[in-house]
Amino acid sequence: MSDIAQTSRAGAVVVFYNPDAACIERANRLAARMHCVVVDNTPGIRAAGELGLAGSIDYLPNGENAGIATAINQGVEALLRGGFDMAILFDQDSEPPASLFTELPKVIACANDSGERVALAGPAYDDRRLGGVAPFVRFKWWKLERIAPEGDQPIDVDFLISSGSCINLRWWSDIGPMDDALFIDFVDLEWCVRAKTKGFRVLGVPWVRMSHELGGEPxxxxxxxxxxxxxxxxxxxxxxxxxxxxxxxxxxxxxxxxxxxxxxxxxxxxxxxxxxxxxxxxxxxxxxxxxxxxxxxxxxx
Incomplete structure (x- = not known):
């Protein structure tokens, strides 16, 4: 990890819901790279060791499906208590590239150093079932403006999906937590809109790409x-x-x-x-x- 990312202390938040063995293995690999908080929305309380999670993981079982918004908030609050500066969010099936762990914190750290108010940075995502790398988007009248994820500079966008995105915890209390009432769906969009309304930037990082599948079979x-x-x-x-x-x-x-x-x-x-x-x-x-x-x-x- 780069010096600037290490200095900034980025931690990970992974949300579980009925995870399989592959999800457990992904979380353990992630925990070997950085501090990892796993928030489990699976009904029923299980111990981390019973699941096979690494001992270094901060495991927070809810015992029920508390929703994605609440789970993210719990994970972020755990990182804040630990003194972390950034939270990288993951679904249980996310497959992040190595570059994500250095490049996204670097974008946030550079913004902080220069006094820019950046709330969130995230990769372009690649869902081969839906036609490959998805564009970044901005809201326009009656349709979305689709922006190709190209170039070597961050792109101002109107929202990013939560999985793979890096939250700048410097501004978490200013923006507020995810909206628990939404439970799931449009949680990330509403938070990005709220951040931008308060004068913060949301940045797509085109040179970082993460494989991510949206939904079931298209x-x-x-x-x-x-x-x-x-x-x-x-x-x-x-x-x-x-x-x-x-x-x-x-x-x-x-x-x-x-x-x-x-x-x-x-x-x-x-x-x-x-x-x-x-x-x-x-x-x-x-x-x-x-x-x-x-x-x-x-x-x-």
């Missing part, structure tokens, strides 16, 4: 691949987008892109997968609960 519609999820996940997606569209803090440019995308999502998620009735039911419940402001973990009824 479906192809008119030659384009779309990530597919289960009915419950679609509940959260539709609920949270409706809830966020009602917030004045969210930019109108983002809201207009979602107005365009919502009917397309309904068509794809409810007509193409198996269990069409279950998908449509959960989408409707999500829209209803989002409009009512009923957030947190899904509750039937």
């Amino acid at each position: 479906v192809k519609v008119f030659g384009r691949s779309y990530p597919m999820h289960g009915p419950l996940r679609h509940y959260y997606q539709f609920r949270n987008v409706i809830a966020l569209m009602k917030r004045s803090s969210m930019p109108m440019t983002w809201k207009t892109t979602e107005i365009v995308k919502l009917p397309v999502r309904v068509l794809i998620y409810c007509c193409f997968p198996s269990q069409r009735k279950e998908h449509l039911t959960m989408v409707w419940r999500g829209v209803r609960d989002g409009y009512r402001g009923r957030l947190g973990a899904y509750r039937r009824g």
Whole structure:
């Protein structure tokens, strides 16, 4: 690791949910590189040794699915208590390249040294099932501006997915934690919007690329691949987008892109997968609960 990254003390936060042996091995490899906090959202309490986790890992079992937002907040708070300056976030199946551990902290450390207010830096991600390296994005009226991840300078973007991204903990208390009420989906987007609203920058780092799969097996519609999820996940997606569209803090440019995308999502998620009735039911419940402001973990009824 570079001197500047070592001086800045970057730690990792990994969120577990029903991890398999490969997830455990990835966490152990990560812990051999840097301090690692594992927050486990798997129902039921298990000991770290029972899972096969390395003794150096700071293991925080919730005993239930507390949601991705709460898990990230718990991991970040653990790093703050340990005196760390940055938190690199990972899903349990993330496969980060070696360059991520040096380059992202370096971008943050350089920004701090020069007095720039950078909240987050993250890699471009590569999902071969969805066509390769995804562009970075900015919000524009009625559509997203897609920016090719090219060049040797960080790129100002409007949001980054949480997995693989590096949070500058210098500004954590100014921006505030992830929104627990969202539970999962749009958690990272809402936090990035909040950071930018408060005058902080969100940077895509084009020369760092991480393999990352979004959702389950994609479906192809008119030659384009779309990530597919289960009915419950679609509940959260539709609920949270409706809830966020009602917030004045969210930019109108983002809201207009979602107005365009919502009917397309309904068509794809409810007509193409198996269990069409279950998908449509959960989408409707999500829209209803989002409009009512009923957030947190899904509750039937």
